Amino acid sequence: MADVLSQKQIDELLNSFNTQGSKAFEEIEEQSSEKKVKNYDFKTPKKFTKEQLKVIDSIFENYSRVLSSYLTGLMRLYCKVEVMQIEEQRYYEFNNALPDYVMMSLINMGVHDEDVMETNCIMQISNPITFTIIDRLMGGLGTYTEVNRDFTEIEITLMQGIMEKMAQSLKSAWSQYIDMDPVMTAVETNSRVMQSIPPDEVIILVSLEIEIKDVKNIMSFCIPAMNLESIMNKFGDIWARPTQRQDPKKDQERRRNIMSALSDTDIDVKAILCDTQVDLYDILTLQVDDIIPLNVPITRNVELKIGGNVWYDGKLGIMGNKKAVKIDNIYKELR
Numbered sequence: 001m002a003d004v005l006s007q008k009q010i011d012e013l014l015n016s017f018n019t020q021g022s023k024a025f026e027e028i029e030e031q032s033s034e035k036k037v038k039n040y041d042f043k044t045p046k047k048f049t050k051e052q053l054k055v056i057d058s059i060f061e062n063y064s065r066v067l068s069s070y071l072t073g074l075m076r077l078y079c080k081v082e083v084m085q086i087e088e089q090r091y092y093e094f095n096n097a098l099p100d101y102v103m104m105s106l107i108n109m110g111v112h113d114e115d116v117m118e119t120n121c122i123m124q125i126s127n128p129i130t131f132t133i134i135d136r137l138m139g140g141l142g143t144y145t146e147v148n149r150d151f152t153e154i155e156i157t158l159m160q161g162i163m164e165k166m167a168q169s170l171k172s173a174w175s176q177y178i179d180m181d182p183v184m185t186a187v188e189t190n191s192r193v194m195q196s197i198p199p200d201e202v203i204i205l206v207s208l209e210i211e212i213k214d215v216k217n218i219m220s221f222c223i224p225a226m227n228l229e230s231i232m233n234k235f236g237d238i239w240a241r242p243t244q245r246q247d248p249k250k251d252q253e254r255r256r257n258i259m260s261a262l263s264d265t266d267i268d269v270k271a272i273l274c275d276t277q278v279d280l281y282d283i284l285t286l287q288v289d290d291i292i293p294l295n296v297p298i299t300r301n302v303e304l305k306i307g308g309n310v311w312y313d314g315k316l317g318i319m320g321n322k323k324a325v326k327i328d329n330i331y332k333e334l335r
């Protein structure tokens with residue numbers, strides 16, 4: 001006959017199971033709570049903070065909207081452009097990932113500031129996007145067929161004009177941060193020949209995704225970190241700061257100070273009875289005691305204009321041997 005466990009033995013057995021189960025659960029919880037560690041290369045430290053990269057992202061978000069409108073109007077097809085990625089890497093990593101034949105251009109950003117050194121960047125358009133644009137502008141439907149060849153002179157000339165417009169569109173995207181006049185200085189179709197940036201130079205790579213009908217691919221901007229740092233120093237601290245809420249009391253005090261300063265400002269007030277038209281011959285032949293008839297009655301109020309807008313109207317009169325206007329009406333809405 002099987003042994004029968006007592007109540008004490010049953011309680012001890014359950015307690016042992018509970019203790020082992022809780023320990024196993026704690027081990028699983030400790031494993032799941034382990035922080036993921038990301039390797040950091042101290043040989044190539046990051047030059048830009050997250051706040052600075054957010055500023056760059058907002059700039060190219062503006063540029064993507066401008067570029068989308070330009071491409072849509074150019075090809076009469078709906079084109080969508082959006083920022084895919086902004087990353088910091090070495091130039092040789094970017095260059096080695098490119099195919100042998102690709103459309104690239106060198107852009108002088110033309111920053112109007114003595115403290116900013118010469119700023120060059122590289123614009124690169126992937127072959128699917130390039131050949132789709134060429135096909136559409138040459139009378140096609142805007143489709144892409146995979147090809148592996150160099151570009152013809154006609155194709156280079158056609159894309160050169162388009163890339164010049166793309167480079168000029170950078171001005172509006174950067175306008176709220178810094179004044180610049182970007183100009184495309186060179187076009188190259190062999191990625192291995194483009195050596196305007198040293199291979200080990202740190203760059204900021206901005207990847208834009210362009211979608212034209214069924215074709216979707218990448219357009220990139222390669223900006224040397226040294227050049228971009230000199231630009232970011234002009235506005236980085238201002239735009240990286242989080243926006244602070246304005247104190248209502250300080251805001252009211254600021255408004256009062258502004259109005260107090262404006263209250264002592266002289267303003268020209270014009271009283272106009274009527275506008276009339278007279279022939280040039282009549283003007284040249286005017287004599288003393290001649291009368292110019294007006295198309296309004298003498299009882300009509302004159303208009304008082306400030307800055308070209310009618311603010312009041314009133315009646316002409318004399319006060320202290322000086323001409324004056326007695327205000328009758330105040331216009332709340334400017335006409």
